Amino acid sequence: MASLPPKHRLQSSAADSAATGQHEHHRPRGLMRWVLTTNHKEIGTLYLIFSLTMFLIGGVFALVVRAELFQPGLQLVQPEFFNQMTTMHGLIMVFGAVMPAFVGLANWMVPLQIGAPDMALPRLNNFSFWLLPIAFTLMLSTLFMPGGAPNFGWTFYAPLSTTYAPPSTTFFILSLHIAGISSILGAINIIATILNLRAPGMRMMDMTLFVWTWLITAFLLIAVMPVLAGVVTMMLMDINFGTSFFNAGGGGDPVLFQHLFWFFGHPEVYIMILPAFGIVSVIIPTFARKRLFGYASMVYATASIAILSFLVWAHHMFVVGLPLVAELFFMYSTMLIAVPTGVKVFNWITTLFRGSISFEPAMLFAIAFVVLFTIGGFSGLMLAISPADFQYHDTYFVVAHFHYVLVPGAVFSIMAAVYYWLPKWTGHYPHLRLSQWHFWLSVIGVNLTFFPMHFSGLAGMPRRIPDYSLQFADFNMVSSIGAFMFGLSQLLFVVIVIMCVRGGKTAPAKAWDGAEDLEWTVPSPAPLHTFEHPPQYRPVEH
Amino acid sequence: MVNVVEDRRPQVRRTVIKTLVVLAGMCVFAFALVPLYDVFCQVTGLNGKTASSAQSLVHQEVDDERTVTMQFVTRGAAGLPWRLEVEERQIRVHPGQSAEVHFTFRNLGERSLVARAVPSVTPSPASLHLRKLVCFCFENQRLAAGESFTAPLVFQLTRDLPPEIKAVTLVYTLYPQENDTVTAAMPDDGKHIDAVATRRWADRSSGGET
Structure with a gap:
């Protein structure tokens, strides 16, 4: 998303320029420079551009869904295509937009925040990025295949995704494998970087929360991506090689699929939110001009959420016929997650308390994150109540819940991060007035879209259905209007980013006066190579 | 760097x-x-699966004090022109007692097909206490076009069935199978009577064509 740091701005000592100068002469130019780059900033930029592209494509799919649901009855698309749109929207947004965006931010900011010259494994970094366009080209190509794209929802429950799946499912499995390898390699790289390349004097408990949350997220990725790979491999074998992992007719069990999927799937949803916690924990202290309240408790809360995420998976499956003991166990363990999450929200609010707050665009998005993510958290608590979930299961209430934690949660945190670090990436501040417009249109659009879904869900409207009873018409019309408002306002975001890359008010090295982390000690825009001599880190007490 | x-x-x-x-x-x-x-x-016993081969009868005194309702549900499969029917949808048994129920498979289609009836027990803890002595579900069935075939289910609910279970539902769902995979099930504990029974019911000619 950011412009490339111009090469003539390289600011390094004479010895460095001699060393890197030679290196520079052999750098490929033009397109091949991007294909072959091993620079963490360039790869971070590629990740962010890729993620923005996927965000817009997945957004178009969502708008097809919302356009069809604008009125009851079938107007625009056939139910089969509607199902493909809901499925592809979910898959693209989860695996193509949110996850790569966080990896991109990690690539850009982790080395800068820990005072490292680059990622620990730069070539692997290049490889993990370039797997992604391959994976998602493959996934999107299924839309043009006979039988259409996957149509079984992003959770691809068997036997819907095996016995009754379109032929393109095999391509979908391959693309998930490739995207999974990319995530795993990215995670290994991030762990190796954080554990080994910190500036001298920087202890683990000196790292910013963004680095901490990403370290924990990377461990989650290593732990659960193999399970996803295993599940899709079993699907592949059921479809093509006559095994019966999930086929009851051959002695398998479809419920096993759900257990395996959610054993991956629940940590996966924390993979999409923990880095968001980190971003918000960095932005709020900056614009409240106070140190983060409860730094250590934030770290421990993040770790507890990560550990608990392995113990709650069956709360997605309350209605499969679990025994009472399991219903109770998963209900209580799920509710337990509210405790560390509550610690975090408490710390953010306490950081704001009596702070000297200013409302830059990054801060607006961060505050909206805290408020709206908490709404999503509360609806999550409602869903955790097993007997209540029997009522809410597979209704729009669930859709409202996870969109509240993912859109004004994960996506808003990414936007906050972009507004926060754009001055560092491009050397320019984003256009203030337009950014504020973008924020207000987004926040109103998001709430118009997703808040009525709570009501339509409680009234009994089922998910993933292209048509609905007349009593849901008003809620759906409001949702669709909000969705188009939110979707179109993201075009404004694209305009703001492009404008910021091309020019604007020049940013100094320390672009925000309350920003204290290491990245603000390098010039803006950050030169291609930074911290070639590791900075001596002065511990700040947290 | x-x-x-x-x-x-x-x-x-x-x-x-x-x-x-x-x-x-x-x-x-x-x-x-x-x-x-x-x-x-x-x-x-959580997913309500029953044993996949014949089990032996547990000799125990019949518990006349308790009566459990045994319900049978049969379900067809998409794309399989078969019907599975049970002679009695519901019987009442005492724990420890063995009982026999007859199921009839009917191929309504126009070609020979292979399928299997896959059992599932609700509530699932009961599956640990349901012993099947003879069951058509241990093997695939091949039926010619228009053919029908009746087979018994001989089962026993053991006395250690948890007392809160008053009714047990046994569901058989038909699943189409590959045409060349008619397998004979082997009795697990080599009880002679089971082996004989299994062979007898597997044999189409004595299976009772109607």
């Missing part, structure tokens, strides 16, 4: 090796979850 990264090369390598070991462990774990799940379900 060169010096710092080069200096830390051994540490980075160690970290990478450790993460790769964890990764490999999780890959193995993912596939190990399948047999683990099966064992877990078998021990706890």
Whole structure:
């Protein structure tokens, strides 16, 4: 998303320029420079551009869904295509937009925040990025295949995704494998970087929360991506090689699929939110001009959420016929997650308390994150109540819940991060007035879209259905209007980013006066190579 | 850049090796979850599966004090022109007592097909206490076009059935099978009577064509 740091701005000592100068002469130019780059900033930029592209494509799919649901009855698309749109929207947004965006931010900011010259494994970094366009080209190509794209929802429950799946499912499995390898390699790289390349004097408990949350997220990725790979491999074998992992007719069990999927799937949803916690924990202290309240408790809360995420998976499956003991166990363990999450929200609010707050665009998005993510958290608590979930299961209430934690949660945190670090990436501040417009249109659009879904869900409207009873018409019309408002306002975001890359008010090295982390000690825009001599880190007490 | 990264090369390598070991462990774990799940379900009876081969009768005194309702539900499969019917949808049995119910398979289609009736028990804890002495579900069935075939289910609910279970539902769902996979089930504990029974019911000519 950011412009490339111009090469003539390289600011390094004479010895460095001699060393890197030679290196520079052999750098490929033009397109091949991007294909072959091993620079963490360039790869971070590629990740962010890729993620923005996927965000817009997945957004178009969502708008097809919302356009069809604008009125009851079938107007625009056939139910089969509607199902493909809901499925592809979910898959693209989860695996193509949110996850790569966080990896991109990690690539850009982790080395800068820990005072490292680059990622620990730069070539692997290049490889993990370039797997992604391959994976998602493959996934999107299924839309043009006979039988259409996957149509079984992003959770691809068997036997819907095996016995009754379109032929393109095999391509979908391959693309998930490739995207999974990319995530795993990215995670290994991030762990190796954080554990080994910190500036001298920087202890683990000196790292910013963004680095901490990403370290924990990377461990989650290593732990659960193999399970996803295993599940899709079993699907592949059921479809093509006559095994019966999930086929009851051959002695398998479809419920096993759900257990395996959610054993991956629940940590996966924390993979999409923990880095968001980190971003918000960095932005709020900056614009409240106070140190983060409860730094250590934030770290421990993040770790507890990560550990608990392995113990709650069956709360997605309350209605499969679990025994009472399991219903109770998963209900209580799920509710337990509210405790560390509550610690975090408490710390953010306490950081704001009596702070000297200013409302830059990054801060607006961060505050909206805290408020709206908490709404999503509360609806999550409602869903955790097993007997209540029997009522809410597979209704729009669930859709409202996870969109509240993912859109004004994960996506808003990414936007906050972009507004926060754009001055560092491009050397320019984003256009203030337009950014504020973008924020207000987004926040109103998001709430118009997703808040009525709570009501339509409680009234009994089922998910993933292209048509609905007349009593849901008003809620759906409001949702669709909000969705188009939110979707179109993201075009404004694209305009703001492009404008910021091309020019604007020049940013100094320390672009925000309350920003204290290491990245603000390098010039803006950050030169291609930074911290070639590791900075001596002065511990700040947290 | 060169010096710092080069200096830390051994540490980075160690970290990478450790993460790769964890990764490999999780890959193995993912596939190990399948047999683990099966064992877990078998021990706890959680997914309502019954034994896949004939079991022997447990000789125990019939508990006349308790009566349990045994319900039978049959379901067809999409794309399989078969019908599975049970002579009595519901019977009442005492724990410890063995009982026999007849099921009739009918192929309404126009060609010979193979299918299997897959059982499931609700509530699932009851599956641990349901013993099947004779069952058509241990093997695939082949029926010619228009053919029908009646087979018995001989079962026993053992006396250790939890007292709160008043009714047990046994569902048979038909699943189409590959045409060349008619398998004969082997009795698990080599009880002579079961082997004979299984052979008898597997034999189409004595199966009672109607």
